[in-house]
Amino acid sequence: MQTRGRFKVLICAGLLTAALSGCGGSSSKDHIPSTVTIFYSHSVIFRNHSTFTMGYNGFGQLGDGTLTKREVAVHVPGMDNMVLPGAKAVAGNEHTMVFGNITSLVSSWGYNLYGQLGAGSKVSTTYPDAYSSKPVEVWMHATVTDIAAGGYHSLAVAGDKLYAWGQNTYHQVGNNSTTNATAPVQVTTGRDGEDLTLLHPLQVAAGGLHSLALLTTGGGTPVNYVYAWGGNSYGQVGFGKTSFGTYSTSCARPRKVTFPDTLTGTIEQVAALGSASLALEVQRGNLGAIASEILWGWGYNDAGELGDLIEHGNVTPLTLKSSPDPVPVFTVTGKVIKKMVTGTNHILLLLGDPGNDGSDGSYEIQSIGNNYYGQLGNGTFTNSSSLVYVLQTFGGAHFAGATDIAAFGTCSFAKVNGVWYGWGNNSMGQLGNTVDTTSGVPYFKVPVTVKFQ
DSSP: OEEEETTEEESSTTOSOGGGOSSOOOOOSSOOOSSOOOOSOEEEEEETTEEEEEEOOTTSTTOSSSOOOEEEEEEOTTOOOOOSTTOEEEEOSSEEEEEOSSTTEEEEEEEOTTSTTOOGGGSOOSTTSOEEEEEEEEEOSSOEEEEEEOSSEEEEEETTEEEEEEOOTTSTTOSSOOSOEEEEEEOOBOTTSOBGGGSEEEEEEEOSSEEEEEEEOOSSSOOEEEEEEEEOTTSTTSOSOSSSSOOOSEEEEEEEOOOOTTOOSEEEEEEEOSSEEEEEEEEEOTTSOEEEEEEEEEEEOTTSTTOOOEEOSSSSOEEOSEEEEEEEEEEEESSEEEEEEEOSSEEEEEEEOTTOOSTTSOOEEEEEEOOTTSTTOSSSOOOEEEEEEOBSSTTOOBOBOEEEEEEETTEEEEEETTEEEEEEEOTTSTTSSOOOOSSSOOEEEEEEEOOBO
16 A cells, blocks of 8 residues: 555555545544545554554444544454464454454454445445444354455455455456455456365465465475455556556456566465565575575565666666566565564564574564655654664664564554554554644654553
8 A cells, every 4th residue: 555645645546436535524423434535544453362453443443333533552342362373453444354262253343335344234335334333243164364454355264265355346356356245255266267276375465456365285395376366557466567568457366476487485475565565485494494585576666665676778777666577675584584564565574583482582673665654663754675673762772572563554563572562653543642733743753652541
């Protein structure tokens, strides 16, 4: 989700339909705003196995039963006991999803105009009541192992099957249709006719208007594949011209992404920015230990989130704004990526030594990409096309000791000794801190403690 200016966040040209265009619109106790003008301005984190949210709440995306903005983290009623392995909380533009207390249940709340909550007829998809300010249940009828929230669509892996639902204007659901889906739809067929049910989904990721899945053949020597579908205005699905061309508008079914021959490891993780895609290649030794990791990226590169895309020719080298072909963003050696999360157009990494569980406080955090709101956490507002360290204080030591990280929109989070810290954009209180209305700069360039109600 691309940030073009400090108060102007655009997912993609043409995203807003007539029902969502225009300016302003304040929420009331009864109805959501008549327009969508605030994007990716809420956050969701786990604390003591309970779910907490903070920030903008005009569409009920905080799940506390109100439409009231919160500048401190508030508890989401009923969203406790998040103790399952891989329990996860994700946030889309104006909706939120979690799983981790019942194996076959996804809970969702917030905006539902396109059916992105996945609860079918249980929640209205007709304005002005197209929302739920309290969690609703999405039964997947099999063990859920991953979820992802895009702009106005959702993805899940459950029972060895791949599902999508919500907005489908740009084929985000991947079923060769443009009809919105109000309940989970199994994604079964690839663009070239592949039977995707013969593969095993490992992970999903969702951008503003596109979707990703990591699939494997399984077996003794598994082969992993990355599939992408949906909006492709910047080449984020992985095809199109290399520069200054017009990309295909969208891809109606999952398309296998082709990587350069220099990729000799295995793709073990995927992630999505607003209009870009990421895949982590892992090189392992004979005993399975990680030797090195390469992050590949394709799609939009407005602020260096894909590194330096340079086109060499007969003229002065030109920095490209996008690439439909996977390019190496950075290589990690010596340490390994313990966790990778993404905001609208920045990447946050938790790094540590192989075999180390982080209990000694040695994990460090690095970031790359857009920094207009301070979301890189290095004490500046300068974008970076190379990895930078998150700092403890302005000009201080590296922010160390984290055991978990999260990123939403234009803000970032890290948990140290059970305490959550946040940095970046706090214009809606999405960092769990009172909005600074005096200085005109409600942003934090280094971590601050998240406050809880």
